[in-house]
Amino acid sequence: MLVLLGGSGYVGQAMQKRLTARGMKYHSIARAEIDYTNEASLRDYLRSVRPRYVLNAAGYTGRPNVDACEIHQAQCLAGNSVLPGIVRSACEELKIPWGHVSSGCIFTGDSENSSGFRECDTPNFTFRQDNCSFYSGCKALGEEVLAEAERCWIWRLRIPFNHIDSPRNYISKMLNYERLLDATNSLSHLDEFADACIECTEQEYEYGIWNLTNPGAVTTRRVIELAQKHGLSDKEFDFFESEAEFMQTAANTPRSNCVLDSSKAVAAGLSLSHVDDALEKAMKNWVSR
Amino acid sequence: MLVLLGGSGYVGQAMQKRLTARGMKYHSIARAEIDYTNEASLRDYLRSVRPRYVLNAAGYTGRPNVDACEIHQAQCLAGNSVLPGIVRSACEELKIPWGHVSSGCIFTGDSENSSGFRECDTPNFTFRQDNCSFYSGCKALGEEVLAEAERCWIWRLRIPFNHIDSPRNYISKMLNYERLLDATNSLSHLDEFADACIECTEQEYEYGIWNLTNPGAVTTRRVIELAQKHGLSDKEFDFFESEAEFMQTAANTPRSNCVLDSSKAVAAGLSLSHVDDALEKAMKNWVSR
Numbered sequence A, B: 001m002l003v004l005l006g007g008s009g010y011v012g013q014a015m016q017k018r019l020t021a022r023g024m025k026y027h028s029i030a031r032a033e034i035d036y037t038n039e040a041s042l043r044d045y046l047r048s049v050r051p052r053y054v055l056n057a058a059g060y061t062g063r064p065n066v067d068a069c070e071i072h073q074a075q076c077l078a079g080n081s082v083l084p085g086i087v088r089s090a091c092e093e094l095k096i097p098w099g100h101v102s103s104g105c106i107f108t109g110d111s112e113n114s115s116g117f118r119e120c121d122t123p124n125f126t127f128r129q130d131n132c133s134f135y136s137g138c139k140a141l142g143e144e145v146l147a148e149a150e151r152c153w154i155w156r157l158r159i160p161f162n163h164i165d166s167p168r169n170y171i172s173k174m175l176n177y178e179r180l181l182d183a184t185n186s187l188s189h190l191d192e193f194a195d196a197c198i199e200c201t202e203q204e205y206e207y208g209i210w211n212l213t214n215p216g217a218v219t220t221r222r223v224i225e226l227a228q229k230h231g232l233s234d235k236e237f238d239f240f241e242s243e244a245e246f247m248q249t250a251a252n253t254p255r256s257n258c259v260l261d262s263s264k265a266v267a268a269g270l271s272l273s274h275v276d277d278a279l280e281k282a283m284k285n286w287v288s289r
Helices: A010-021 A039-049 A066-070 A073-094 A134-145 A170-176 A190-202 A220-229 A243-249 A263-267 A275-284 B010-021 B039-049 B066-070 B073-094 B134-145 B170-176 B190-202 B220-229 B243-249 B263-267 B275-284
Strands: A002-005 A026-029 A053-056 A098-103 A152-157 A208-211 B002-005 B026-029 B054-056 B098-103 B152-157 B208-211
Touching: A002 A010, A010 A026, A010 A190, A039 A073, A053 A073, A053 A190, A066 A073, A066 A134, A073 A098, A073 A134, A073 B073, A073 B134, A098 A134, A098 A190, A134 B073, A152 A190, A170 A220, A170 A275, A208 A263, A220 A275, B002 B010, B010 B026, B010 B190, B039 B073, B054 B073, B066 B073, B066 B134, B073 B098, B073 B134, B098 B134, B098 B190, B152 B190, B170 B220, B170 B275, B208 B263, B220 B275
Parallel strands: A002 A026, A002 A053, A053 A098, A098 A152, A152 A208, B002 B026, B002 B054, B054 B098, B098 B152, B152 B208
Antiparallel strands: none
């Protein structure tokens, strides 16, 4: 049996779906049931059920977008920086392996050799760089809190999408805006991400950081092009002339646009298809709301 | 009636003593009684008792010193960055004025004109500067979380001391070390600080940041000199040759040594004696353990 935290969120729901598809037994615990933000409550619960491992998909993301985290700073810190430390303490005390859903949004741009940031690179879109959104700062602090954590996987997700139209799906988000910022990004196919996390634990992969993005990177223009090719939209999209114009007119806080290198995960045998293939697969099977 | 959070801590106990001395009615609530780290619990409690104002003296400090915060990062973030946001939300919803005990340790060094950092200066010993201890980073985030808070005083304390020997008292701490780092600092006489906080609320001073340090600054050597003059110790003290030597041999994380300008508080009529006088007063009335 395993325990899932944050099962009602966008990532948590995908994990539930994949766990169920694999016929795996799990408990998705709600905060109303067990207040897992309280270390003693979480520890007592874990001691009583003794899961093989814990998946932490809980976190605070802004609605409708990351700008909301600038307003709800305490919640953002509690969910993304403090909670990982609470889960760490409880799991370390009970010697339970666990995985944490982190984010690639703690990076900006590309690595020097243009092949994306690797797990060994120091995050460069953080409070310490003083260039980030409050959300990214909190996610980066969350990874700091897990430095040298025992029996802990850190799984970096980056702009999730799949074939199901949703306000949290990157493809849906892009299609719903009138004007877009053209930027180059790594993405994570949500279901492939969830499967990779489960594989990591089931196959007892090495603990530590794993970039779980689809190999390759795409521009916003390319995503729109593909979406139009697959008939998801016939809208005319307009693009901001520059990031400066985007920041002035549409955003309150800087966005992380970045490329991650997921070759460690691919080399280890995790199934992450090329980002173009993953996007096309999602668009071919698109399910509208 | 007013409500005190963190009443069992070093600052909270001083506040209780001063409130009692003034014959003021207050509730010092313990977390075991009301979990004030939970916004709904705090709000429900405040709604039921309707205090004139709330004093937040709760926070996480490392024991025996700030190095411990490097290990207990999640608790440090929860107590110093998240909690202020929770108190803010609850108090803003109920329109209750409140004061937060912040710290001067979010600064390092002195201002350009050598008269100390003022309330309008941007903290320079923070995650954003990437030069700080985890504790200072968390305290600075706590102030960020309170940016533009309504009906909120932010009171900056800096290295508290008074006449009662205690492991938390700066004078006691200095006397217990064998080797000291000579540095220049502003200090806060704990009882004067507590009185200033109470005055701020009772006299309905302007909301916002208040540096509540004793005017002037002292070197560690000067504190030791005064302590020896007043017969508190006849030990021979040794000084580190440099901050570099101190960092290499005695500390895990950088210390904030800084000078704050408290002229705003003094001009507004708060009783903060010169740091030399405050130290001599404490030493003349010294109560050993």
